[in-house]
Amino acid sequence: MKQIVYFIMAGGQGMRLWPLSRANFPKQLHCLYGNSSLLQQSITRVLPISKADKILIGTKEAIYPSVKQQWEQLIPETEPWMILEPESRNTAPAIALAILACRERFNRDVILVSLAADQIIKDIERFQSWIKFAAQVAAGGRIITFGIVPDNPETGYGYIKSGKKIIKNLYNVAQFKEKPDLKSAKRYLKSVKYLWNSGMFVFDTKVAANSLKELTPDLWAAAQNVWAKRKYKGESVFFAKKDFCALPDISLDYAIMEKSDNLAVIKADFKWSDLGSWQKIDDLALHNAEGNVFSGNVLGFETKNTFIKADKRLVAALCVDDLVVVDTPDALLITKKNCTQNVKQIVNVLNQKKSDLTQTHTTVHKPWGNYTILDRGEGYLMKRLIINPGQKLSLQKHRFRREHWFVACGKAEVVKGKEHFLLKTNQSIFIPKLCKHRVTNSFKNTLVIIEVQTGSLLKEDDIIRYADIYGRV
Numbered sequence: 001m002k003q004i005v006y007f008i009m010a011g012g013q014g015m016r017l018w019p020l021s022r023a024n025f026p027k028q029l030h031c032l033y034g035n036s037s038l039l040q041q042s043i044t045r046v047l048p049i050s051k052a053d054k055i056l057i058g059t060k061e062a063i064y065p066s067v068k069q070q071w072e073q074l075i076p077e078t079e080p081w082m083i084l085e086p087e088s089r090n091t092a093p094a095i096a097l098a099i100l101a102c103r104e105r106f107n108r109d110v111i112l113v114s115l116a117a118d119q120i121i122k123d124i125e126r127f128q129s130w131i132k133f134a135a136q137v138a139a140g141g142r143i144i145t146f147g148i149v150p151d152n153p154e155t156g157y158g159y160i161k162s163g164k165k166i167i168k169n170l171y172n173v174a175q176f177k178e179k180p181d182l183k184s185a186k187r188y189l190k191s192v193k194y195l196w197n198s199g200m201f202v203f204d205t206k207v208a209a210n211s212l213k214e215l216t217p218d219l220w221a222a223a224q225n226v227w228a229k230r231k232y233k234g235e236s237v238f239f240a241k242k243d244f245c246a247l248p249d250i251s252l253d254y255a256i257m258e259k260s261d262n263l264a265v266i267k268a269d270f271k272w273s274d275l276g277s278w279q280k281i282d283d284l285a286l287h288n289a290e291g292n293v294f295s296g297n298v299l300g301f302e303t304k305n306t307f308i309k310a311d312k313r314l315v316a317a318l319c320v321d322d323l324v325v326v327d328t329p330d331a332l333l334i335t336k337k338n339c340t341q342n343v344k345q346i347v348n349v350l351n352q353k354k355s356d357l358t359q360t361h362t363t364v365h366k367p368w369g370n371y372t373i374l375d376r377g378e379g380y381l382m383k384r385l386i387i388n389p390g391q392k393l394s395l396q397k398h399r400f401r402r403e404h405w406f407v408a409c410g411k412a413e414v415v416k417g418k419e420h421f422l423l424k425t426n427q428s429i430f431i432p433k434l435c436k437h438r439v440t441n442s443f444k445n446t447l448v449i450i451e452v453q454t455g456s457l458l459k460e461d462d463i464i465r466y467a468d469i470y471g472r473v
Contacts, residue, residue: 001111001135001136001139002108002109002110002111002139002204003054003106003108003110003111004050004054004110004111004112004113004135005054005055005056005102005106005110005111005112005113006046006050006054006055006056006113006115007056007057007058007095007098007112007113007114007115008039008042008043008046008055008056008057008058008115008116008117009058009059009091009094009114009115009116009117010028010039010042010057010058010059010067010117010118011058011059011060011085011088011094012026012027012028012088012116012117012118013026013088014026014027014028014118015343015344015347015358016276016277016278016340016341016343016344017032017275017277017278017281017343018331018333018343018344018346018347018358019326019328019330019331019332019333019357020032020309020326020328022357022358022359022360022361023062023358023359023360024062024063024359024360024364025063025066025360025361025364025365026063027118027275028042028117028118029063029066029067029070032275032281033120033275033281033284033285037070038117038118038119038120038275039057039067039070039117040070040073040074041120042115042116042117042119043055043071043074043075044074045121045124045127045128046113046115046128046131047074047075048128049128049131049132052075052078053078053081055080055081056081056082056083056098056101056102057071057080057081057082057083057117058082058083058085058094058097058098059082059083059084059085060084060085060086060087060088061084061085061086061238064082064084064233064236065365065366065367065470066365067080067082068080068082068367069365069367079234079235080235080236081101081105081235081236082235082236082237083097083098083101083236083237084233084236084237084238084239085239085244086238086239086240086241086244086245087241087244087245089244089245089247089248089249090249090250090251091114091199091251091252091253092212092216092219092248092250092251092252092254092255092256093219093222093223093247093248093249093250095112095114095201095208095212095252096209096212096219096220096223096247097223097226097227098112098114099112099205099208099209099212100223100224100227101227101237102205103205109204109205109206109209110204110205111135111138111139111202111203111204111205112201112202112203112204112205112208113131113134113135113200113201113202114200114201114202114203114252115200116199116200116274118274118275118276119198119199119200119272119273119274119275120271120272120273120274120275120284121270121271121272122270122271122272123269123270123271126269126270127268127270130146130169130266130268130270131202133168133266134146134202134266135202137170137202137264138202138203138204138207139204141204141207141262142203142207142262142263142264143201143202143203143207143208143211143256143257143260143262143263143264144170144201144202144203144263144264144265144266145160145173145197145198145200145201145202145257145263145264145265145266146198146200146201146265146266146268147160147162147195147196147197147198147265147266147267147268148195148196148198148268148272149195149196149267149268149269150188150189150194150195150196152189153182153185153186153188153189154185154196155179155180155181155182155185155341156179156276156277156280156341157179157196157197157274157276158176158177158178158179158196158197158253159176159177159180159188159194159195159196159197160173160175160176160177160194160195160196160197160265161173161174161175161176161177161193161194161195162174162193162194162195162265162267163193166264169266169267169268169269170264170265170266170267171264171265171266171267172263172264172265173257173263173264173265174193176197176253176257176258177194195265195267196272197253198268198272198274199274201252201257207262208256211256211260212255212256215255215256215259215260216248216250216255216256218248219247219248219250219255222246222247222248223247225243225246226239226243226244226246226247229243233471234471276341277340277341277343278307278324278326278333278335278337278340278343279307279324279337279338279340279341281307282307282324282337285307290303290304290305291304291305291306292304292305292306292307292308293306293307293308294308294310295308295309295310296308296309296310296311296312296315296327297310297311297312297313297314297315298310298314298315298316298317299314299315299316299317300316300317300318301316301317301318301319302318302319303317303318303319303320303321304320304321304322305321305322305337306320306321306322306323306324306325307323307324307325307337308323308324308325308326308327309325309326309327310327311327311328311329312329313327313329315327322336322337322338323335323336323337324336324337324340328361328362329361329362329363330357330361330362331357333346367391367470368387368388368391368392368393368441368470369385369386369387369388369391369446370385370386371383371384371385371386371451372384372386374450376458379454379455379456379458380452380453380454380458381452381453381458382450382451382452382453383450383451383453384408384448384449384450384451385439385447385448385449385450385451386446386447386448387410387412387439387441387446387447387448387449388441388446388447389441389443389444389445389446389447390441390442391440391441392438392439392440392441392469393438393439393440394438394463394465394466394467394468394469394470394472394473395415395436395437395438395465395466395467395468396436396437396438396463396464396465396466397433397434397435397436397437397464397466398433398434398455398462398463398464399433399434399457399462399464400433400455400456400457400458400462401433401453401454401455401456401457401458401462402430402431402432402433402453402454402455403430403431403437403451403452403453404428404429404430404431404451404452404453404454405423405428405429405430405431405439405449405450405451406426406427406428406449406450406451406452407423407424407425407426407427407428407447407448407449408425408448408449408450409425409445409446409447409448410425410441410443410445410446410447410448411423411424411425411441411443411445411447412439412440412441412447412449413439413440413441413442414429414437414438414439414440415436415437415438415439415440416429416431416435416436416437417435417436417437433455436466438467
């Protein structure tokens with residue numbers, strides 16, 4: 001049996017879960033079901049059947065620090081192995097690069113199990129059993145996908161029509177179906193042949209590489225060219241944006257699956273959801289006697305069948321029914337449950353306006369801690385910086401802004417030009433434009449700094465780094 005490698009794709013943005021999911025902290029990094037993030041649950045699911053160094057994560061370079069941090073919370077003794085994409089280019093290019101990464105690491109072909117980081121699977125042991133079965137079949141040359149037996153007429157998933165039975169729960173694939181309308185979904189549900197397309201695949205990398213060469217030769221050639229120009233960040237690889245964007249934006253279904261003649265589908269009997277909408281999250285949650293799901297600071301009166309997720313502000317509902325309400329510090333979503341698949345329409349409008357509301361939250365996670373935007377106006381921006389014990393910001397300077405730092409809690413070691421300062425609670429310092437500076441928290445307690453920026457350009461890209469312990473120079 002060949003080596004099995006688990007490839008967890010964690011590069012999506014999850015914009016149907018806006019305003020919680022945003023480009024720089026997408027849904028797979030959030031705790032939406034259970035006490036750990038969707039990414040961490042995806043890792044935990046395969047750890048009982050895999051060593052940590054046989055797990056490969058594909059994600060965006062922009063969220064590398066957050067992904068790395070979540071990995072280290074689970075497996076601090078092993079550095080994560082990642083493919084870092086400067087932009088998302090869909091699943092087929094991601095798979096092609098994963099094949100090349102495996103060939104480099106193991107110097108041979110392997111069995112690759114491709115999984116998504118934004119899915120919920122409840123029967124873990126059953127899932128692991130089917131993965132082992134799929135790996136055995138894939139070793140014989142077939143490409144295996146997982147079809148989930150539907151329990152409702154779902155219009156948010158694609159479908160797979162199963163064909164002739166091969167063995168056990170393994171069938172030939174007769175046809176792929178796009179997301180259907182409700183009438184078609186009801187017809188699929190009545191049939192025993194139609195399955196939800198889970199987006200999980202198992203294959204020998206030699207078989208998949210040959211399929212890519214034959215069916216999408218331009219993609220495979222582009223992937224090889226991009227891989228040849230790779231750079232390294234620890235165990236992870238990253239790419240220049242110009243080179244990477246030469247990869248075509250195409251899904252694995254279109255690139256291989258709908259054209260392959262050696263494809264088989266497993267009728268999987270474990271509970272599965274891709275959490276593709278707020279309604280899906282509501283479906284999985286525990287409801288009170290009135291059918292409500294309340295999370296956070298929520299009050300409800302004469303309210304039924306309503307999902308409310310509050311951040312810090314009080315959200316009060318009175319005499320409402322069948323709603324989804326998601327409150328964040330800078331955006332509020334209110335929609336009927338049956339319209340949650342259309343949240344992306346809002347995101348599209350915001351993107352056309354080049355709004356930051358689809359990109360970042362008011363609180364932005366960093367490898368050293370986080371910052372929260374407290375206020376902003378013409379020529380000024382106020383933040384709260386939380387710097388964890390033992391962490392430090394990069395040595396940097398700014399071309400367009402000045403900074404005033406006030407230590408609200410803890411102690412700060414500050415570099416300002418050639419000078420060094422130790423600031424305690426209630427002390428402050430001014431950082432002029434073009435002055436190299438850095439703050440370090442070498443102490444056991446969390447450091448809290450209130451930062452006031454002033455200047456003509458108050459953007460995160462106005463940073464020139466000279467040294468950084470997180471590899472961001």
